[in-house]
Amino acid sequence: MSAKDAKTDLDAGVLNNSEWVKRWGVGDTAFHQGAHDPLFDTHGDMMFEGGAKSVFAPLCGKSLDLIWMYNRGHTVVGVEIAEQAVQELFSENKLDVQVKHVEGVGPLYKSIDGRLQVYVGDLFDLTKDRLGEFDRVWDSRSIVAINVVDQERYRDLLLSFLKKDGQYYLMTIDYDPAVWPGPPHNITDQRVRQLYGEYCNIEVIQESNLTGISNPDNKASGGHAPPAKPKSAGAALRTSSYLYDRYYKMTFK
Numbered sequence: 001m002s003a004k005d006a007k008t009d010l011d012a013g014v015l016n017n018s019e020w021v022k023r024w025g026v027g028d029t030a031f032h033q034g035a036h037d038p039l040f041d042t043h044g045d046m047m048f049e050g051g052a053k054s055v056f057a058p059l060c061g062k063s064l065d066l067i068w069m070y071n072r073g074h075t076v077v078g079v080e081i082a083e084q085a086v087q088e089l090f091s092e093n094k095l096d097v098q099v100k101h102v103e104g105v106g107p108l109y110k111s112i113d114g115r116l117q118v119y120v121g122d123l124f125d126l127t128k129d130r131l132g133e134f135d136r137v138w139d140s141r142s143i144v145a146i147n148v149v150d151q152e153r154y155r156d157l158l159l160s161f162l163k164k165d166g167q168y169y170l171m172t173i174d175y176d177p178a179v180w181p182g183p184p185h186n187i188t189d190q191r192v193r194q195l196y197g198e199y200c201n202i203e204v205i206q207e208s209n210l211t212g213i214s215n216p217d218n219k220a221s222g223g224h225a226p227p228a229k230p231k232s233a234g235a236a237l238r239t240s241s242y243l244y245d246r247y248y249k250m251t252f253k
């Protein structure tokens with residue numbers, strides 16, 4: 001069952017598409033960062049070495065990462081279920097836009113030069129036949145937002161968009177799953193390797209231990225919702241005994 005048809009169950013960490021759209025409508029978007037990802041400052045030269053690249057950014061919201069890449073000459077294609085986010089991406093960054101309807105997906109917002117394109121619709125309605133293949137996948141706060149039951153399907157789809165010699169950059173959050181049911185879903189290093197290891201070489205290019213406490217077992221995702229649920233993901237994650245951000249570089253084997 002896709003997120004389109006799923007029944008939102010916040011206690012189980014399941015969100016359907018309408019719930020995401022609703023969150024944008026009421027400003028419940030604490031995941032949105034006010035600046036581009038700092039990884040670009042430390043690793044951007046390596047990530048985009050060799051000139052302009054085509055980049056696919058799933059579940060892109062109105063992330064300033066897209067603008068950073070676009071401003072450096074790359075061609076960036078995103079997908080986002082909430083049209084409000086896409087409108088704000090273009091208007092807040094003062095980019096003129098053309099909108100056309102794409103059968104089977106929804107509106108497609110395009111900068112006038114065509115180098116920034118964002119589909120308003122469900123990621124799972126996109127296909128390689130429609131989009132083609134990309135030099136890079138930029139998966140930031142994206143896999144952590146996908147319902148856990150859809151993670152394998154998500155991996156398969158994103159790998160289908162990546163050129164054989166492409167690079168897939170993945171950002172994960174890893175915390176004690178007992179404190180919050182997700183999203184963001186905790187994705188352990190073990191889970192990344194379980195999902196992608198059969199197909200990809202996997203390298204951790206940056207890890208930040210945000211509490212200074214380690215999780216020696218690094219157990220796979222799972223766990224259960226706490227008895228008294230914190231009000232927000234941010235509040236919950238601050239109670240986790242460990243909290244890691246990890247960035248991976250993945251290439252096909």
Ligand SMILES: C[S@@+](CC[C@H](N)C(=O)[O-])C[C@H]1O[C@@H](n2cnc3c(N)ncnc32)[C@H](O)[C@@H]1O
Nearest residue numbers: 020031059060061063080081122123140141145
């Ligand atoms: C955690 S946010 C991350 C947004 C962005 N990557 C960022 O870092 O700011 C996840 C986003 O995915 C969108 N979304 C969730 N499920 C989706 C789906 N199936 N297809 C397209 N967008 C989706 C939500 O509306 C939300 O904006």
